[in-house]
Amino acid sequence: MTVVGPFGLSVRDQALEADVQTGLAAVEAGLLDATKSEIPFITEAAQHLVLAGGKRFRPLLVMLAAQFGDPYAPGVVPSAVVVELTHLATLYHDDVMDEADVRRGVDSANTRWGNSIAVLTGDFLFARASHTLADLGPEAVRIQSEAFERLVTGQILETAGPQGDRDPVDHYLDVLGGKTGSLVAVSCRFGAMMSGADEGVVDILTQYGERLGVAFQLADDVLDIASDSHESGKTPGTDLREGIPTLPVLHLRAAAAAHGRQEDVELVELVDSDLSDDARHAEALRRLRVHPALEQARRDTVRYAEEARAMLAPLPEGYAKSALQELCDAVVHRAG
Numbered sequence: 001m002t003v004v005g006p007f008g009l010s011v012r013d014q015a016l017e018a019d020v021q022t023g024l025a026a027v028e029a030g031l032l033d034a035t036k037s038e039i040p041f042i043t044e045a046a047q048h049l050v051l052a053g054g055k056r057f058r059p060l061l062v063m064l065a066a067q068f069g070d071p072y073a074p075g076v077v078p079s080a081v082v083v084e085l086t087h088l089a090t091l092y093h094d095d096v097m098d099e100a101d102v103r104r105g106v107d108s109a110n111t112r113w114g115n116s117i118a119v120l121t122g123d124f125l126f127a128r129a130s131h132t133l134a135d136l137g138p139e140a141v142r143i144q145s146e147a148f149e150r151l152v153t154g155q156i157l158e159t160a161g162p163q164g165d166r167d168p169v170d171h172y173l174d175v176l177g178g179k180t181g182s183l184v185a186v187s188c189r190f191g192a193m194m195s196g197a198d199e200g201v202v203d204i205l206t207q208y209g210e211r212l213g214v215a216f217q218l219a220d221d222v223l224d225i226a227s228d229s230h231e232s233g234k235t236p237g238t239d240l241r242e243g244i245p246t247l248p249v250l251h252l253r254a255a256a257a258a259h260g261r262q263e264d265v266e267l268v269e270l271v272d273s274d275l276s277d278d279a280r281h282a283e284a285l286r287r288l289r290v291h292p293a294l295e296q297a298r299r300d301t302v303r304y305a306e307e308a309r310a311m312l313a314p315l316p317e318g319y320a321k322s323a324l325q326e327l328c329d330a331v332v333h334r335a336g
Contacts, residue, residue, distance in 0.1 A: 067320035069195025092122030154178020184213030
């Protein structure tokens with residue numbers, strides 16, 4: 001049994017392990033090749049986050065989904081490169097929008113080279129993803145363009161916030177479906193589609209990916225509040241300190257608005273205050289960790305993960321299906 005990919009996924013079959021490891025190594029080489037430019041500075045900027053590492057969650061899903069067809073089909077690895085390049089490009093843009101200083105343990109591109117270079121490097125990665133995608137056929141181009149539209153729509157909705165009397169929690173879950181779920185869904189879809197899997201299998205894995213992607217992000221929301229370590233890849237309470245409204249905070253706001261309990265209202269006021277002060281930040285974290293809003297966010301995470309797992313039921317039993325199921329279990333475990 002070998003541990004690969006995010007969450008320490010256990011692969012219990014030597015043949016599957018070999019396929020996954022070989023595929024991921026090929027994706028890594030493809031990422032480096034796709035981010036090379038004749039201009040050394042562009043290569044340095046474009047490879048900045050590639051070389052910083054990362055979970056390679058989306059390429060892993062491509063490789064596992066491809067097991068339901070021919071995992072050695074020629075379009076499998078390039079499609080994994082496409083989804084990871086797209087993901088990396090969004091990180092460059094996200095860091096500019098969030099004014100982030102660090103990404104994957106290194107200086108963010110905007111910190112190192114400024115916002116303009118970071119945005120343009122993200123655009124460069126989108127262009128390279130499109131170049132690779134063009135060789136995969138018009139259907140792949142259409143699927144990726146639709147996912148990209150959903151991704152950008154999710155980002156716009158997040159930036160604009162809920163409109164009118166739209167429920168903030170429902171709005172947030174829609175945002176995550178676009179920002180995160182869409183590209184994870186395409187990862188599963190490309191893996192199955194490029195491998196020649198049956199259309200029904202492609203549809204099942206696409207729906208699985210959509211739900212898993214949302215669960216994955218919700219687990220990070222929970223960890224941002226609940227973790228005492230660096231399990232989420234960043235310092236606990238980072239989103240809270242930066243004023244990013246994650247699901248536990250949205251549930252807290254809803255409880256305060258619905259019931260008006262003094263302790264809830266006071267905690268909302270604390271969360272909305274300047275949390276650059278370490279003492280106030282620690283107090284907000286302490287109180288959120290024991291508030292029912294955090295447990296409600298955990299339940300939402302588990303619900304999405306269980307929905308993802310349930311989607312896999314019609315698929316034939318095997319090590320690939322077990323690995324996909326284990327990813328659902330790992331998301332639940334991360335959320336506590």
